[in-house]
Amino acid sequence: MDIDSVKGLRIARFGQGEKKIVAVHGITASLMAWGAVARNLPAGWSLIAMDLRGRGHSRDLPGPYGLERHAEDVLEIVEHVGGAEVLTGHSMGGYVAVLAAARRPFERVVLVDGGLPFPPLPPGTDVDAAMAATLGPAIQRLEQTFDSPESYVAFFQAHPAFAGAWNADAEEYVRYDLVGEPGALRSRAVPEAVRQDGRALRLDGDRHGAALASITSPLTLLRAPRGLLDQPVGMLPDELAAFWTAKVPGLRDEVVADCNHYTILLDPRCAALVAERLTGS
Numbered sequence: 001m002d003i004d005s006v007k008g009l010r011i012a013r014f015g016q017g018e019k020k021i022v023a024v025h026g027i028t029a030s031l032m033a034w035g036a037v038a039r040n041l042p043a044g045w046s047l048i049a050m051d052l053r054g055r056g057h058s059r060d061l062p063g064p065y066g067l068e069r070h071a072e073d074v075l076e077i078v079e080h081v082g083g084a085e086v087l088t089g090h091s092m093g094g095y096v097a098v099l100a101a102a103r104r105p106f107e108r109v110v111l112v113d114g115g116l117p118f119p120p121l122p123p124g125t126d127v128d129a130a131m132a133a134t135l136g137p138a139i140q141r142l143e144q145t146f147d148s149p150e151s152y153v154a155f156f157q158a159h160p161a162f163a164g165a166w167n168a169d170a171e172e173y174v175r176y177d178l179v180g181e182p183g184a185l186r187s188r189a190v191p192e193a194v195r196q197d198g199r200a201l202r203l204d205g206d207r208h209g210a211a212l213a214s215i216t217s218p219l220t221l222l223r224a225p226r227g228l229l230d231q232p233v234g235m236l237p238d239e240l241a242a243f244w245t246a247k248v249p250g251l252r253d254e255v256v257a258d259c260n261h262y263t264i265l266l267d268p269r270c271a272a273l274v275a276e277r278l279t280g281s
Contacts, residue, residue, distance in 0.1 A: 001035075006050075006080045009073055010057040013081075014038030015046035020084040021278050023049040024074055024100075026091030026114070027197055028138045028189040030056035032176040033090060036169040036266050040275035047278075048081050050074070052096075054193025056176070065196040067092070067204070071099035078104070086278050087217075090114055090265055091235070092197060095208055101219075102211035109217045110278050113224045113261050116236050116244045117205035117212070131198035134235075135228065142194060146185040149175055160230040161262040169266050213248050220252045220277055221245075226260035235261050 002013045012031050015038060025033045031049035038047040051058035052070050063069075074096060078084050085107040089097030094114025101109045121130055132139050146152040156174045157166050179188045223241060224234045241253045254277070259270040275281075 006077060008058060008061045009053065009077065010051040011048055011077055011080075012050075013046055013048050015041055017041070017043065017045040019045045019086075019279075020081055021045065021047045021086040021088060022074065022078050022081070022084040023047055024070070024087075024089035024093030024096045025049065025052060025055070026093055027135070027194055027201075028055070028142065028187065029091070029093075030173070030176055030188065032056075032173040033265050035172060036268065036271035037274050037278070040272040042275075042279055042281050045279055048077065048084070050077055051188075052093075054190040056188050059179070059188045059190050059193075063193065063196065065193040067096050067099055067197060067200045067208075070096040070197070071103070074100045075104060086110065088112060088278055091261065092201060095201060098208060098211050098215065101215045101217055106217045108278070108280065109215060109219050110274075111219070111221045112274060113222065113235055113264055115208075115212065115221065116240055117208040118202060118240070120205060121202055127199050127202050128195065130202060131195075135198070138228065139194065139198075142187050142189055142191045144186065145180070145183075146178075147183055149178055149185065152178055152185060161228060161260050163230065165263050165267060167266065167268070169271075170262075173266065209244075209247075212244065212251075215248075215250075218252075219248070219250050220254065222264065222274060222277060223253065223255050224259045224261050224264040225255055225257065228261045230260045 004011050023034045031051050034049040053061040087106045088110040090112040091114040094111040098115045178185050223236050245251050245253050264270045
């Protein structure tokens with residue numbers, strides 16, 4: 001993994017292949033979410049992932065945040081690396097990828113358990129409360145501190161999504177996320193960045209829908225059948241996918257069997273399948 005910085009955005013390049021994939025992580029994640037997928041790429045490919053503004057080692061970059069700002073950052077990275085054949089995004093990163101792909105064509109765009117606009121919230125709904133209910137422990141941990149890296153790892157190991165699915169990739173992803181001193185360690189994700197981006201996810205559905213429909217690149221959605229807490233309904237349920245595949249005829253929908261919102265990238269079998277879809281191999 002080669003590390004670089006572009007105007008304060010940390011980027012990492014996995015592999016040295018001439019064909020490039022630019023990958024965007026989720027709302028409280030980091031570039032390390034893509035490590036397992038990158039390791040499964042065939043010869044001739046490389047994957048460039050970034051820490052989004054307000055996350056990972058880009059946490060000190062200032063706001064405003066928001067999905068449009070992230071899309072601008074992504075397109076700057078694409079130009080910095082000399083273009084890319086493929087754009088992909090996981091979870092919130094899928095929505096960022098949609099906005100970026102609406103502005104620039106790619107040979108392939110792959111959305112991984114993200115990118116489909118949600119139905120509008122009922123009038124009077126507290127957006128922050130709705131976001132917290134959806135993201136659960138991912139939001140709660142941003143306000144927590146931890147005594148040691150091991151206690152942070154233990155917090156994730158107890159998460160329902162990782163029950164029976166813990167591995168070295170998950171541990172590397174978790175340890176990368178820590179900042180601070182022993183006794184007061186915390187996630188690198190900036191709470192205000194997460195709040196701003198979460199509001200955009202729930203309130204800007206019309207804009208995201210228009211962007212999704214305008215993409216001219218071949219477009220694939222890979223969905224996890226189970227959710228953020230390993231519950232039996234995924235973040236993008238069948239009825240939501242059916243609505244958007246009818247509305248966007250070029251959107252190809254595929255359910256990745258036996259995974260949840262996290263393990264779709266971190267489980268070895270699922271990561272290998274994602275790599276196959278990214279490269280068309």
